[in-house]
Amino acid sequence: MPRNSNQLYTDYTTLLQKAADINYASAVLGWDQETYMPPKGAEYRARQLATLASMAHEMLTSDKYGKLIHELSQAPDLNDTEKSNVRLSLEDYERNRKLTPEFVEELSRQTSECFNAWIAARKQNDFSLFAPSLSKMIALKRQQAEMYGYKAHPYDALLDEYEKDATVEMLDPIFNGIKQQLPVLLKKIKEAPQVSNECFHRNFPKEPQWAFGIDVLKQMGFDFEAGRQDYSEHPFTTSFSSTDVRLTTRVDEHNYASMLWSCVHEGGHGLYEQGLPEEQYGLPLGSAASLGIHESQSRLWENCVGRSHDLWKFFYPKLQKYFPDQLKDITAETFFKASNRVEPSLIRTEADELTYHFHVMIRYEIEKELITGALDPKDLPAKWNELYYKYLGIAPKDDKTGVLQDVHWSHGSFGYFPTYTLGSFYAAQFFDQAQKDIKDLKEKISRGELTPLLEWLRDKVHKHGRRYTSEELCQQITGQKLDPQKFFRYAAEKYREVYGIDL
Numbered sequence: 001m002p003r004n005s006n007q008l009y010t011d012y013t014t015l016l017q018k019a020a021d022i023n024y025a026s027a028v029l030g031w032d033q034e035t036y037m038p039p040k041g042a043e044y045r046a047r048q049l050a051t052l053a054s055m056a057h058e059m060l061t062s063d064k065y066g067k068l069i070h071e072l073s074q075a076p077d078l079n080d081t082e083k084s085n086v087r088l089s090l091e092d093y094e095r096n097r098k099l100t101p102e103f104v105e106e107l108s109r110q111t112s113e114c115f116n117a118w119i120a121a122r123k124q125n126d127f128s129l130f131a132p133s134l135s136k137m138i139a140l141k142r143q144q145a146e147m148y149g150y151k152a153h154p155y156d157a158l159l160d161e162y163e164k165d166a167t168v169e170m171l172d173p174i175f176n177g178i179k180q181q182l183p184v185l186l187k188k189i190k191e192a193p194q195v196s197n198e199c200f201h202r203n204f205p206k207e208p209q210w211a212f213g214i215d216v217l218k219q220m221g222f223d224f225e226a227g228r229q230d231y232s233e234h235p236f237t238t239s240f241s242s243t244d245v246r247l248t249t250r251v252d253e254h255n256y257a258s259m260l261w262s263c264v265h266e267g268g269h270g271l272y273e274q275g276l277p278e279e280q281y282g283l284p285l286g287s288a289a290s291l292g293i294h295e296s297q298s299r300l301w302e303n304c305v306g307r308s309h310d311l312w313k314f315f316y317p318k319l320q321k322y323f324p325d326q327l328k329d330i331t332a333e334t335f336f337k338a339s340n341r342v343e344p345s346l347i348r349t350e351a352d353e354l355t356y357h358f359h360v361m362i363r364y365e366i367e368k369e370l371i372t373g374a375l376d377p378k379d380l381p382a383k384w385n386e387l388y389y390k391y392l393g394i395a396p397k398d399d400k401t402g403v404l405q406d407v408h409w410s411h412g413s414f415g416y417f418p419t420y421t422l423g424s425f426y427a428a429q430f431f432d433q434a435q436k437d438i439k440d441l442k443e444k445i446s447r448g449e450l451t452p453l454l455e456w457l458r459d460k461v462h463k464h465g466r467r468y469t470s471e472e473l474c475q476q477i478t479g480q481k482l483d484p485q486k487f488f489r490y491a492a493e494k495y496r497e498v499y500g501i502d503l
C-alpha cells in the first residue's frame with residue numbers, strides 16, 4: 001500500500017533537516033576558522049569540514065532520497081508551501097546528480113590546489129604562478145557547464161548556481177546599459193570639484209568604532225539575542241539558523257569607512273537571514289532566494305539608507321559624541337558627501353557605488369570569454385589591464401592590485417560577480433518601491449525610525465525564502481521586471497546632491 005503524502009513529507013523534512021544540521025554545524029566550524037581558530041588548528045579543521053560536507057552531500061544525492069522526492073513530487077494533496085519545497089528540492093537533487101562523484105571530488109581537489117596557487121602567486125605578485133592551475137580550473141568549469149546543460153551559452157549553466165534563471169541574454173543588456181550610461185555620469189562628476197573624504201582618515205580608536213557599529217546595527221533592527229558580531233580579516237555574514245546569525249567586521253583606526261560600511265552592509269545580510277521563516281528550517285523556503293537578492297538587502301541598507309543624507313541627520317550628532325575631537329570641525333553635510341565620493345580605483349572591494357559596476361562588468365566580460373575559450377588564461381593580465389584602462393582610465397602596475405585581487409576564480413566561482421551588480425540594481429528598485437509603499441519613508445529615516453522599512457522588507461522579501469526566483473520577486477514587489485534605469489535615476493539624484501551638478 002502506498003504511503004500517504006503526510007508520511008512522505010515528514011520523512012522528507014526529517015532527512016533534509018538532518019542534512020541542514022550537518023551543513024550548519026560546518027558553518028559554525030567555518031565561522032570559527034575565520035574568527036577565533038588558532039593557526040595550528042587549520043589542518044584538522046579542513047579535514048573536519050571535508051568530512052561533514054561529504055556526509056551532507058551523500059544524504060542529498062542518495063538513491064533513497066531521490067526516490068522519496070520523486071514520489072513526493074507526484075503526491076496530489078500537498079499544500080502550496082509543501083509543493084514549493086518539494087519542487088525546489090527536486091530541482092536541487094536533479095542538478096546535484098548531474099555531476100558524477102568523481103567529478104565532484106576532482107573539482108574539490110582542484111579548488112584546493114588553485115586556491116593555494118593563488119595565495120602563492122599573490123605573495124610573489126606573479127600571475128604566471130597561478131595561470132596553469134587556473135587553466136585546469138576553467139577546463140573543469142567548462143566540463144561542469146556541459147554536465148549541467150544549457151540552452152544558449154555555457155556560462156548560463158554556471159550563473160544558474162548563484163542566480164537561478166539568470167542568463168547571458170538577460171545580463172548583456174544590463175552591462176551594455178552600464179557601458180553607455182555610466183561614463184556620462186562619471187564625466188560630469190569628474191568635471192565638478194572633488195569632495196574630500198579626509199574626515200574618514202583621522203585617528204578613530206577601535207573601541208568607540210565598535211560601540212557605534214553595534215548602536216547602528218541595533219537601530220537597524222538586528223536582534224542580538226539571535227546573532228552577534230565579531231572581528232575577522234574579511235567581513236562576512238553566516239548563519240546557523242534564522243535564530244543565530246553571525247556578522248563579522250574589521251577595524252582600521254586610520255580609515256573609519258572600512259568598519260562603518262562593512263558593518264551596515266553585513267547588517268543588511270544579517271537582517272535577511274534573521275527574517276527567513278524559522279518554521280522552514282533546513283527546507284528551501286527557509287533559505288535565501290538567491291545571491292543577487294541577498295546582495296540587494298546588504299546594498300539597500302548600505303547604500304540607499306546608510307549613505308543617505310537623511311540617515312545622517314539622525315546619526316551624525318550621535319557619531320560626533322563618540323568622536324568629539326575627530327569630528328568637531330566636520331558637518332553632517334560634509335560627512336554625507338565624504339561617504340559618497342566617487343573616484344576610479346583599482347580595487348573592487350574599495351570602489352565607490354558607481355565605478356563599482358565597471359569592476360563587475362570587466363570580470364563578467366572576461367569570465368564569458370574564459371568559459372567559451374575565446375580568451376587564453378595566460379593572456380588574462382594583459383586583457384585585464386586593457387579593460388581597466390578603457391573603462392576606468394587607470395591600469396594596475398602589478399598583478400596583485402590587478403588580476404590577482406579577488407579570491408573567486410581560485411574557488412572556481414565563475415558566474416558569481418554579476419550578482420553584485422544585480423544586487424545593487426534590485427536594491428535601488430526595491431528602495432524606490434518602499435518609498436511609494438511607506439508614507440514619508442525618508443522623513444522616518446531622518447528620525448532614525450527604521451522599523452517600518454525593516455517590516456516592509458520582511459513582508460516583501462524575507463518571509464518568502466526561496467519560494468520565488470529573483471525575477472518573480474521583483475515583479476511581485478515592484479510590478480515590473482528588473483529595470484536598471486531605477487538605479488541610474490537613484491544615482492543621478494544622489495550625486496546631484498553630493499556634487500551639486502545637474503545629471
Ligand SMILES: [Zn+2]
Pocket residue numbers: 265269295298
Ligand atoms: Zn554582500
